[in-house]
Amino acid sequence: TALRTGVTLLLIAITWAQNPKQRLLPPKPSKTQCCQEVRSLKVQVANLTSLVEELNRKQETDLMNVVRQIMELDQLNRQQEARVTEAESKYSEINNRVEIMQLQTLQSATQTSSDAIYDCASLYTRNYRISGEYKLPKDDFLGTPELNVYCDMETKGGxxxxxxxxxxxxxSFNRDWKQYKHGFGAIRGDFWLGNEHIFRLTRQPSVLRIELEDWQGETRYINSYKLFIANYSGNAGDSLRYHNNTNFSTMNKDNDKCVDDCAALRKGGYWYNCCTDSNLNGVFYRYGEHSRNSDGITWYGWHGSNYSLKKVEMKLRPVEFHP
Known part of the structure; x- marks a missing residue:
């Protein structure tokens, strides 16, 4: 028996020695183990997909929040501009209080043609030298009513x-004939003085000065004899000459030289020809953007027909004025 057991063990040892690879191979995984790994991978993929979707949703939400913030900032900017205008108004009122009191005293005096107050140039010659709002008195000699005006007493001699x-x-400057006749807006903000009042100011030969500013802070100016342009000077290009010797038009009174209704197309009252080389009473587009239509505050000689300017001022003084 002992001999047989020894022989058996020897045979097993010989067999094991002849097949060493069999002892190195790992056991094959079972089907159950493979299914578990596949399920685990599917779970991981599902989790990653869910995470990507959540990130996309968060990105969309963040984008909407940014857009909302931009809109709120834009609205806030408008409100701040309105506050600045109001602050400028109050500041100017304080600075001009003494001058206005003196002017009111002057209004009570009997006037003749030699001492009549025609405009801001007349006030300047009477030593009113601070820019701001003034009241031109009623003038029986001229047949003109009392009129509030804004005087620039600083630019190029005032x-x-x-x-x-x-x-x-x-x-809005898209107004009818009556509104353009009598004027509209706030004298310290955006306004049109009124065609009948402009006529009052231009009874004597006058110089028209136009000051422009774009959204990059660059400025230009134009000087010419009222609208019947005789001479021109400036650095913005002569986009007013095309409007020389033209009548004023509004949305309900078409006086232009074109088959088209220029006032309706350009959405403002202006001295339209057929139609414009400039449109200073057009639509106020923020940041110069108005590529769809040529109805913005345009000056073709500077930025062309598809750029709306940020600021414009038109002002008059007599040709004979000498500061």
Missing amino acids: GWTVIQRRKIGLT
Whole structure:
């Protein structure tokens, strides 16, 4: 028996020695183990997919929040511009209080043609030298009513009566004939003085000065004899000459030289020809963007027909004025 057991063990040892690879191979995984690994991978893929979807949703939410913040900032910017205008108004009122009191005293005196107050240039010659709002008295000699005006007493010697301003964008200039005749807007903000008042100011030969500013802060200016342009000077290109010797048109009174209704197309009252090389009473587009239509505050000689300017001022003073 002992001999047989020894022989058996020897045979097993010989067999094991002849097949060493069999002892190195790992056991084959079972089907159950493979299914578990596949399920685990599927779970991981599902988790990653869910995470990507969540990140996409968060990105969309963040984008919407950014857009909302931009809109809120834009609205806040408009409100701040309105506050700045109001602050400028109060500051100017304080600075001009003494001058206005003196002017009111002057209004009570009997006037003749030699001492009549025609405009801001007349005030300048009477030593009113601070820019701001003034009241031109009623003048029986001229047949003109009392009129509030804004005087620029600083630019190029002063004496300018401002007849138009665009800088805030809250006042529509797409108005009818009656409104353009009598004027509209706020004298310290955006306004049109009124055609009948502009006529009052231009009874004597006058110089028209136009000051422009784009959204990059660059400025230009134009000087010419009122609208019947005789001479021109400036650095913005002569985009006013095309409007020389033309009548004023509004949405309900078409006086242009074109088959088209220029006032309706350009959405403002202006001296339209057929139609424009400039459109200073057009639509106020923020940041110069108005590529769809040529109805913005345009000056073709500077930025072309598809750029709306940020600021515009039109002002008058007599040709004979000397500061």
